[in-house]
Amino acid sequence: MKFVDEFRDRAIAERIVKKIKRFDSLKVNLMEVCGTHTMVIFKQGLKGMLPKNVNLLSGPGCPVCVTSQEDIDKTIELAKDENVIIATFGDMVRVPGTNSSLEKERGNGADVRIIYSPSEALRIARENPARRVVFLAIGFETTSPLIAASLLDVQKEKIDNFYIFSSHKLIPPAMEALLESKEVRIDGFICPGHVSVTIGSNAYKFIAQKYNVPCVIGGFEPLDVLQSIYMLLKQIKEKRTEVEIEYFRAVHPQGNRIAQELIDEVFEVSDVMWRGLGTIPKSGLRLKRKFSDFDAEKEFPTKTRKSKENPDCACGEVLRGVKKPTQCKLYRKICTPEEPYGPCMVSSEGTCAAYYKYG
Amino acid sequence: MCLAIPAKILKIEDNLAQVDMAGVKRQADIRMVSNVRVGEYILIHAGFAIEKIGEKDAEETLQLLREII
Numbered sequence: 001m002k003f004v005d006e007f008r009d010r011a012i013a014e015r016i017v018k019k020i021k022r023f024d025s026l027k028v029n030l031m032e033v034c035g036t037h038t039m040v041i042f043k044q045g046l047k048g049m050l051p052k053n054v055n056l057l058s059g060p061g062c063p064v065c066v067t068s069q070e071d072i073d074k075t076i077e078l079a080k081d082e083n084v085i086i087a088t089f090g091d092m093v094r095v096p097g098t099n100s101s102l103e104k105e106r107g108n109g110a111d112v113r114i115i116y117s118p119s120e121a122l123r124i125a126r127e128n129p130a131r132r133v134v135f136l137a138i139g140f141e142t143t144s145p146l147i148a149a150s151l152l153d154v155q156k157e158k159i160d161n162f163y164i165f166s167s168h169k170l171i172p173p174a175m176e177a178l179l180e181s182k183e184v185r186i187d188g189f190i191c192p193g194h195v196s197v198t199i200g201s202n203a204y205k206f207i208a209q210k211y212n213v214p215c216v217i218g219g220f221e222p223l224d225v226l227q228s229i230y231m232l233l234k235q236i237k238e239k240r241t242e243v244e245i246e247y248f249r250a251v252h253p254q255g256n257r258i259a260q261e262l263i264d265e266v267f268e269v270s271d272v273m274w275r276g277l278g279t280i281p282k283s284g285l286r287l288k289r290k291f292s293d294f295d296a297e298k299e300f301p302t303k304t305r306k307s308k309e310n311p312d313c314a315c316g317e318v319l320r321g322v323k324k325p326t327q328c329k330l331y332r333k334i335c336t337p338e339e340p341y342g343p344c345m346v347s348s349e350g351t352c353a354a355y356y357k358y359g
Numbered sequence: 360m361c362l363a364i365p366a367k368i369l370k371i372e373d374n375l376a377q378v379d380m381a382g383v384k385r386q387a388d389i390r391m392v393s394n395v396r397v398g399e400y401i402l403i404h405a406g407f408a409i410e411k412i413g414e415k416d417a418e419e420t421l422q423l424l425r426e427i428i
């Protein structure tokens with residue numbers, strides 16, 4: 001496939017690794033923020049190609065994983081309403097809430113449908129006018145513009161049985177929160193390529209300037225990731241702290257203006273709770289007031305019960321780069337993809353799942 | 360979840376394009392990418408094109424990757 005195969009060339013990969021190995025005097029922690037990068041790194045065996053002095057940390061860039069337990073519990077409560085059809089991206093279904101999961105509720109008769117695109121959720125709403133469709137809108141800046149676009153379609157078409165549960169999150173504030181906490185040393189960020197398609201490289205300037213941490217926006221093929229690592233090491237060696245774009249075939253400094261305008265039209269920035277990271281100011285998106293008719297949380301106020309994470313699950317620490325999954329006492333022995341105890345093992349791009357499958 | 364896959368545009372009708380995604384024909388909403396033409400490549404995420412892929416930029420990247428310094 002074009003734009004894929006040529007970026008997987010083994011011989012070139014080895015050449016980049018050789019260049020990486022020249023920086024053997026640097027002992028660095030580099031964080032790949034995005035879960036899709038984590039998956040590529042494991043699946044393509046990149047970790048094993050890297051020298052010991054380059055330590056990769058997985059970051060909080062897995063939307064399912066960072067969804068707070070309270071939000072998970074709320075979606076489970078919503079699913080119990082007989083009149084509601086839940087439309088969701090697949091990984092959410094198996095995440096264990098405090099007492100149940102969407103999957104378990106489905107077993108009890110709840111109508112939970114897995115979709116690939118928000119446009120399918122619209123179709124479900126059109127086909128079921130007597131029922132109410134709640135779309136679980138999770139995701140980062142890659143996904144929020146499409147949800148915004150779909151909501152505008154709903155408004156235009158006057159579909160009146162469609163609601164969204166907005167748990168959207170923003171990446172740069174999470175990166176800043178990690179740096180502020182000083183819990184782990186991060187010497188460089190591999191920034192998420194597709195989030196950056198929307199927000200552009202300029203959105204990370206403050207990270208490079210205020211925190212002196214180099215950033216490289218990387219693509220998702222093996223050569224892209226290796227080259228991003230090489231570019232980060234080069235910056236560190238030359239004592240530069242800049243935002244560079246390795247993935248410039250798709251990412252531009254200003255990002256995608258149309259996508260940004262869609263977000264601005266529908267959403268406003270809000271403080272939001274992340275699993276593992278707590279409440280981060282201005283790190284989420286909620287519906288603007290003029291769209292409150294579509295807000296599932298207003299339409300279906302759920303009873304607030306005490307949400308509790310499994311105390312033995314170290315997912316929160318894994319998301320902060322503080323612990324590796326292998327340091328979790330449930331990992332592999334009790335927690336497996338077949339019987340996950342935390343979202344990091346459920347999501348196809350969760351760090352625990354990546355370790356389990358390819359580690 | 361932020362997966363986006365390259366696809367070739369086969370046909371355009373208003374805001375919808377018919378695309379070839381790794382040999383599979385699909386529909387994609389292209390309202391977020393301006394000035395795209397049949398034959399060009401776009402990145403598809405959850406049924407929407409999120410950006411056009413710059414062919415020249417991709418070639419330049421490959422040049423950079425092949426560089427031995």
Ligand code: SF4
Pocket residue numbers: 312313314315316318325328329330331332335336340341342343344345346352
């Ligand atoms: S292995 Fe399972 S229980 Fe342990 S941190 Fe990962 S998801 Fe949580």
